[in-house]
Amino acid sequence: QSALIQPASVSGSPGQSITISCTGTNSDVGVYNYVSWYQQHPGEAPKLMIYDVSNRPSGVSIRFSGSKSGDTASLTISGLQAEDEADYYCNSYRSGNTYVFGTGTKVTVL
């Protein structure tokens, strides 16, 4: 099944805000508010950062926020910090009781 589309890389300076897009279809992102975002540091397992488009699990910094418009979801990181440098993946529930991940975005803090 085809993956959600994310930019390969996004970069920003400390303190800046960056936004990562996640484009799907009318079988997933476009029709369900079940988009989640994961942060993955090298050699580690993914960590849930956002669920249901814009909700933060307990313990996740308020600098992370999510939104959605049409077929595209977005993750915004405000006040960028060195520790935010990682890979980020979106995920969506898809029609037919399955799930699809995004292609992944490498965030670099300059």
Next chain:
Amino acid sequence: QLQLQESGPGLVKPSETLSLTCTVPGASISSPSYYWGWIRQPPGKGLEYIGSIYYSGITYYNPSLKSRVTISVDTSKNRFSLKLSSVSAADTAFYYCARLIWREAFDLWGQGTLVTVSS
């Protein structure tokens, strides 16, 4: 603290069956609030959903892998398992087990285990 732990062979021969188990110490796999899933990640590449299971045995699979995947649950041992048949080098990946809040998110993950397919 709740942790998930994958276990199984790190090396599998081509055409054979990959088998992994995920144990969930500290929580009941029979909780009605969660599904339990498998996700994989080839080295240096992205994440791919494999499938998920409910404690009652209901399963859902990625359509692209469905013909080769079987996920099962053993509530008496508080664990669930993955079998992937007819493996090839393309199945070499880190395999993660995770807790799934149905439709919403994979909220807890195991540390992952690398399975290499090679003769």
